[in-house]
Amino acid sequence: xxxxxxxxxxxxxxGMLTDADKVKQVVGDPFQGYETTSTVLKLEDLRLEVPxxxxxxxxxxxxxxxxxxxxxxxxxxxxxxxxxxxNALVAHGQDVIMPADSTRIHYEGELVVVIGKKxxxxxxxxxxxxxxxxxxxxxxxxxxxxxSDRTFWRAKNSDTFKPMGPWITTEADLRTMExxxxxxxxxxxxxxTGDMLFGVEEFISTMSRYLTLYPGDMIWxxxxxxxxxxxxxxxxxxxxxxxxxxxNRFVKEGAA
Amino acid sequence: xxxxxxxxxxxxxxGMLTDADKVKQVVGDPFQGYETTSTVLKLEDLRLEVPxxxxxxxxxxxxxxxxxxxxxxxxxxxxxxxxxxxNALVAHGQDVIMPADSTRIHYEGELVVVIGKKxxxxxxxxxxxxxxxxxxxxxxxxxxxxxSDRTFWRAKNSDTFKPMGPWITTEADLRTMExxxxxxxxxxxxxxTGDMLFGVEEFISTMSRYLTLYPGDMIWxxxxxxxxxxxxxxxxxxxxxxxxxxxNRFVKEGAA
Numbered sequence: 001x002x003x004x005x006x007x008x009x010x011x012x013x014x015g016m017l018t019d020a021d022k023v024k025q026v027v028g029d030p031f032q033g034y035e036t037t038s039t040v041l042k043l044e045d046l047r048l049e050v051p052x053x054x055x056x057x058x059x060x061x062x063x064x065x066x067x068x069x070x071x072x073x074x075x076x077x078x079x080x081x082x083x084x085x086x087n088a089l090v091a092h093g094q095d096v097i098m099p100a101d102s103t104r105i106h107y108e109g110e111l112v113v114v115i116g117k118k119x120x121x122x123x124x125x126x127x128x129x130x131x132x133x134x135x136x137x138x139x140x141x142x143x144x145x146x147x148s149d150r151t152f153w154r155a156k157n158s159d160t161f162k163p164m165g166p167w168i169t170t171e172a173d174l175r176t177m178e179x180x181x182x183x184x185x186x187x188x189x190x191x192x193t194g195d196m197l198f199g200v201e202e203f204i205s206t207m208s209r210y211l212t213l214y215p216g217d218m219i220w221x222x223x224x225x226x227x228x229x230x231x232x233x234x235x236x237x238x239x240x241x242x243x244x245x246x247x248n249r250f251v252k253e254g255a256a
Numbered sequence: 257x258x259x260x261x262x263x264x265x266x267x268x269x270x271g272m273l274t275d276a277d278k279v280k281q282v283v284g285d286p287f288q289g290y291e292t293t294s295t296v297l298k299l300e301d302l303r304l305e306v307p308x309x310x311x312x313x314x315x316x317x318x319x320x321x322x323x324x325x326x327x328x329x330x331x332x333x334x335x336x337x338x339x340x341x342x343n344a345l346v347a348h349g350q351d352v353i354m355p356a357d358s359t360r361i362h363y364e365g366e367l368v369v370v371i372g373k374k375x376x377x378x379x380x381x382x383x384x385x386x387x388x389x390x391x392x393x394x395x396x397x398x399x400x401x402x403x404s405d406r407t408f409w410r411a412k413n414s415d416t417f418k419p420m421g422p423w424i425t426t427e428a429d430l431r432t433m434e435x436x437x438x439x440x441x442x443x444x445x446x447x448x449t450g451d452m453l454f455g456v457e458e459f460i461s462t463m464s465r466y467l468t469l470y471p472g473d474m475i476w477x478x479x480x481x482x483x484x485x486x487x488x489x490x491x492x493x494x495x496x497x498x499x500x501x502x503x504n505r506f507v508k509e510g511a512a
Contacts, residue, residue: 055309080409081409082407083407086312149336150317151337151338153336153463153466154466154467157466207409209355210409211415212343212415
């Protein structure tokens, strides 16, 4: 099943994508509870929103071998948890604004895991039952700020630097999934999504030793390879097998 | 004015502390809008909750000179923004659980600034108008994990490691404010709250160049000095002039 979040007539709702272009609206949300309604809308009439705004926004900093090498980092011996910030989230189809003084902006196409049940202290084998679904994230990064600043605050959390969507898909097979990123329609990178240093079940089980995860929390699972330097006007499409395509245009702040 | 958030009969509300022990209940919240009600409650009958759960939880990692020296860090040349996680928040009076495998737990008494208006790209002089109020935070830290892990995930964001409260006070004078921390009733540290490397107005103005801040967002402003290693059963009180006292007991996980 696919869940979308959208705005129509100034109100934001959740709905189920019942086929390629029809949305069945619900009251409530899939995390705290919902009821279906008789309202059916056309996908093309809706303004998509990010499919969830999490209580806490988790990520895996370094989780694919080629990306770690490309960024000159060493392979971590254990899974350490990172964080991103809700202010930076934008939906599928919205522009990424490259700040006027940014110089080296990269994409990072990522699998996003969305939590469905409150969990603490669980084994890897119990993780699957607590996952609500999967979506796509683009962990946009300014590499010069990433190198110069003590934290990733503006390098990774400037407004609009976290495109996510277009929707949440409740089933996925990570063993056969591929992540592909295109720039202006030309494929730039492709990798096996499941080829992680720390897999979804191991990572979430490790977190849960110290942290309670709540419905709607999400974990961005990291990226592989290296992006080209993006330019004003570039369109970046991140596609994951079975999850759809997240598409955003990159626009320089203050550009006409 | 003082705002508190509390649970009674299974429901969580905001209210105004009208004198030392009376609470006037409201419908809604002070960030998105509220209406007063005729319900007046006794403070002692309420279970306090953290006074706000922020959309994004910001902090200043290193902001007082003695603390930076005590932790063997160098003084930062510019304000870099840090993050903490909502899972770790606990209210005044709730226990801090020290994980079974933790070995060196410290307190960090901090001023917390709570945002009241959406803001982006503002000058330092405009910041004051966007602040809703102030409360107290204890940025509990496990120093060995802080040294050994690549991120602060379990060192600073383990469940219950972020006590905050007891309430939000809408006015404060940072020039005369002092932060004092006591362990089991004995004063352990005292410093001038306003003696920051990066002041509230400068810090928020700098953030706003790249980030939109929203009502309910909060910034923990850092700490000074060095904590003793806390033991099972210790009670830590953090008092800030005019803001009250945040009090929590520290309990070892699994201890009888």
